[in-house]
Amino acid sequence: METTANHHADLHRDDEASKIGMWLFIFTEILLFGGLFIVYSVYRFRNPVAFHIAHEELSITMGLINTIILLISSATVAISISAIQKNDKKMTLIMLGLTLLLALTFLVNKYFEWGAKFEHGMYPGSELMKMLSNGDMLFFSLYFFMTGLHGIHIIVGMILLAVSFFQVKSGKIHSTRFFLLENSGLYWHLVDLIWIFLFPLFYLIH
Amino acid sequence: MSEDKHHHIVEYKNHILVLLLLISLTVITVAITSVELGPYNTAAAMLIASIKVAIVLMYFMHLRFDQKIYRFMATIVILIFMAVIVVTFFDYLYR
Amino acid sequence: MVENTEHKHEPNFLEYRGKYTGLMGWLTSTDHKRIGLMYFYAMMTFFLSGVVMGLLMKLELISPGEQIMGAQTYNGLFTVHGLTMIFLFVIPGVAAVFGNLFMPIMIGAKDVSFPRLNLFSWYLYMIGAMVVLASQFMGDGPPDTGWTFYAPYSLKTQTNVVAAVTGAFILGFSSILTGLNFIVTMHRLRAPGMGWMRMPLFCWTLYGTGWIQLLATPVVGITFLMVIAERTLGIGFFDPAIGGDPILYQHLFWIYSHPAVYIMILPAMGVITEIVITFSRKTVFGYTAMVISSMAIAFVGYFVWGHHMYTSGMSTTARWVFSFITFLVAIPSAIKVFNWTATLYKGSINLQTPFYWAMGFIFVFMIGGFSGLVLGSLATDIHVHDTAFVVAHFHYIVFGGTGFAFFAALHYWYPKMYGKLYNGKIANIGLVIFFIGFNTLYFPMFILGLMGMPRRYYDYLEQFHSLNIVSTVGSWIMATGLIIVIVNLLRAKKGSGKEVDDPWEGRTLEWTISSPPILENFEEIPVVDHEPYDYK
Missing domain, CATH: 1.20.5 (Single alpha-helices involved in coiled-coils or other helix-helix interfaces)
Incomplete structure (x- = not known):
């Protein structure tokens, strides 16, 4: 900690501060989803059978594919950060591009998954949903709300990564100044972390 | 401040290895939940998810090197x- | 004052001219002191409007039956009074105003770590405030749920809950970003030589507060989002008709809103600590204990939320667990009070207005704290739950605690903010009247509560009449005191005040620079080579 106390002559550039800030924001996000996980665990505890039956409406394959996509995209972001530190601009751009592509794939998958539900008349506020029994209603409310919120985070993460991409391209981010890329990467990993829990909780109820 | 001091650069290879580990853990989770273990199914799934999260935190998010x-x-x-x-x-x- | 002459050539932060001048110079300024003052002006406006609402409610309660308003107006009024006072005044209160103004100076920094984010938080605060206030006038009438938005009523009522909840969500976001900013600042920008254990205690309380803001606010944020989704999208979380659990809403709400009480009170305690030290002219008793108790309050305070829900149908086990943890919080709080008194012991006490405010704080905070133990213990709470006793208790804590500390801080740092000293005699008279009014207003409510008068009704039975008259008269006395205090401060600012740099001879870093401070506080970052309160 003592290292922190003697190098802030330059107020306007403090990468370590940005990083602490990003971590603190990640903690906030964890607790944001944490609230939802509490709701989920309480309702699943109270409606074990309904949750089990309702989860069979979801496709494990689809969930598995999306999980693996996100894991790969996490790895590509991590590699891009290693690459920028090695001053390998080309590799950084390739990896970031790949990440964005994977993120898009995730969203497209999600679109089809949600779309199939919508086609069956299963969407928030629909007649079918209003007719569901109590436990099913809670399951699908949570499913749409949690995956929807996660989807919004994916989009935010994509925006951050896209900005980083263009800044790497223009040379604003380089091997000694890459805190934006590093922080976008952290955010992207957070999105992955949340999905790591969402996947077994919604798709793999036994 | 010394940027070089705490920015440990992770090799590409290591990231790939971590990724492979994560994917195999995912597959294991799916496999476990398809066999009958009673109440331990959920526990196992949550345990593996926690391990995965720890791995992501330590390696991808650099906690181990920070x-x-x-x-x-x-x-x-x-x-x-x-x-x-x-x-x-x-x-x-x-x- | 000798050192002041050499600073004179540099304009202070009130007069500094940047790219823009006038109002724009303030609205675009990322200077932490200007942002602090902007919070201050906005907050005083909201606070005074909240006071007016409170006075109107007390006027309604002067006699049984309908006096000046009907039930629905009264319901709307206590909701918006609560929203205004809680979300717009006491939660951000001391931290956003005095934290912004002085925390960076006290740790020897030129500004916070993220000045632009700081300004953004202020805008979020203003937007949130506007949305909350707009909910009163648009749509289907002012929300009537109380500031707690309990489900399922908040899901069913036809009033404008969505807007109010959205406003609260935005305010929460602003609060999170302020907390984040402060934590990072304290991690990164302490002056050379200022180790963690040399940080002034006010900063330590802000550090604890920052963590609560970060970790508790998102929980209520997501809960509010769920309420909005449930009202607008027709999905279900809390409505018992579709299997939801309204008590779960209460859990989630209080997981934030109880720690929020500590968001309010911790910086207030920090202010009181600074004042007690400065006016005893003595080193603080038990610096380490003060630090640990701040962090302990922040930590334990996170796990006591259930004591708001003893009568709502929780399991018995949960009830005694929460009751037990609640009693644990009293320990670090008591440590603080003991350390304040121990600091006073054999000090060379300088009887000035801020000190009187601090003593007033300790007095009302003790009453609030002890009545809190009555509510925290399971058996007695069941008797007084949802009565006027609870209202009296949290006004003693929230208004008596944070409100007194807010004014204590204002009188303490006023010379630093404006470089002028107010008239101490009038300030003291105002304080005495305010103090008498405060107790006349709220103390009868303890008795009324024990007698069984429920809260949140515009009407009551005849047997409660006499004490309610006392209470209402108390509200007028308190308002008189408040007016005297505020007019006195305004007059000092307008020019009648004596120009001073350091009237109290404080030892923390903000007293080493000129008043008002220059734009980046220090011409040269100070090197700290001594403990924070080294009175010889």
């Missing part, structure tokens, strides 16, 4: 969240 303070903060936050769940369930378990 200053201790980050690891310390992350641990505290996770413990607090788990404690909140436990305290909440004092209500639901005994209602």
Whole structure:
């Protein structure tokens, strides 16, 4: 900690501060989803059978594919950060591009998954949903709300990564100044972390 | 400040290895939940998910190579969240 | 004052001219002191409007039956009074105003770590405030749920809950970003030589507060989002008709809103600590204990939310667990009070207005704290739950605690903010009247509560009449005191005040620079080579 106390002559550039800030924001996000996980665990505890039956409406394959996509995209972001530190601009751009592509794939998958539900008349506020029994209603409310919120985070993460991409391209981010890329990467990993829990909780109820 | 001091560069190869580990853990989760283990199914799935999260935190998110303070903060936050769940369930378990 | 002459050539932060001048110079300024003052002006406006609402409610309660308003107006009024006072005044209160103004100076920094984010937080605060206030006038009438938005009523009522909840969500976001900013600042920008254990205690309380803001606010944020989704999208979380659990809403709400009480009170305690030290002219008793108790309050305070829900149908186990943890919080709080008194012991006490405010704080905070133990213990709470006793208790804590500390801080740092000293005699008279009014207003409510008068009704039975008259008269006395205090401060600012740099001879870093401070506080970052309170 003592290292922190003697190098802030330059107020306007403090990468370590940005990083602490990003971590603190990640903690906030964890607790944001944490609230939802509490709701989920309480309702699943109270409606074990309904949750089990309702989860069979979801496709494990689809969930598995999306999980693996996100894991790969996490790895590509991590590699891009290693690459920028090695001053390998080309590799950084390739990896970031790949990440964005994977993120898009995730969203497209999600679109089809949600779309199939919508086609069956299963969407928030629909007649079918209003007719569901109590436990099913809670399951699908949570499913749409949690995956929807996660989807919004994916989009935010994509925006951050896209900005980083263009800044790497223009040379604003380089091997000694890459805190934006590093922080976008952290955010992207957070999105992955949340999905790591969402996947077994919604798709793999036994 | 010395940028070079704490920015440990992870080799590409290591990232790939971590990725492979994560994917195999995912596959294991799916496999486990398809066999009958009773109440242990959920426990196993959650345990593996926690391991995966720990791996992502330590390697992809660099906690292993960063200053201790980050690891310390992350641990505290996770413990607090788990404690909140436990305290909440004092209500639901005994209602 | 000798050192002041050499600073004179540099304009202070009130007069500094940047790219823009006038109002724009303030609205675009990322200077932490200007942002602090902007919070201050906005907050005083909201606070005074909240006071007016409170006075109107007390006027309604002067006699049984309908006096000046009907039930629905009264319901709307206590909701918006609560929203205004809680979300717009006491939660951000001391931290956003005095934290912004002085925390960076006290740790020897030129500004916070993220000045632009700081300004953004202020805008979020203003937007949130506007949305909350707009909910009163648009749509289907002012929300009537109380500031707690309990489900399922908040899901069913036809009033404008969505807007109010959205406003609260935005305010929460602003609060999170302020907390984040402060934590990072304290991690990164302490002056050379200022180790963690040399940080002034006010900063330590802000550090604890920052963590609560970060870790508790998102929980209520997501809960509010769920309420909005449930009202607008027709999905279900809390409505018992579709299997939801309204008590779960209460859990989630209080997981934030109880720690929020500590967001309010911790910085207030920090202010009182600074004042007690400065006016005893003595080193603080038990610096380490003060630090630990701040962090302990922040930590334990996170796990006591259930004591708001003893009568709502929780399991018995949960009830005694929460009751037990609640009693634990009293320990670090008591440590603080003991350390304040121990600091006073054999000090060379300088009887000035801020000190009187601090003593007033300790007095009302003790009453609030002890009545809190009555509510925290399971058996007695069941008797007084949802009565006027609770209202009296949290006004003693929230208004008596944070409100007194807010004014204590204002009188303490006023010379630093404006470089002028107010008239101490009038300030003291105002304080005495305010103090008498405060107790006349709220103390009868303890008795009324024990007698069984429920809260949140515009009407009551005849047997409660006499004490309610006392209470209402108390509200007028308190308002008189408040007016005297505020007019006195305004007059000092307008020019009648004596120009001073350091009237109290404080030892923390903000007293080493000129008043008002220059734009980046220090011409040269100070090197700290001594403990924070080294009175010889």
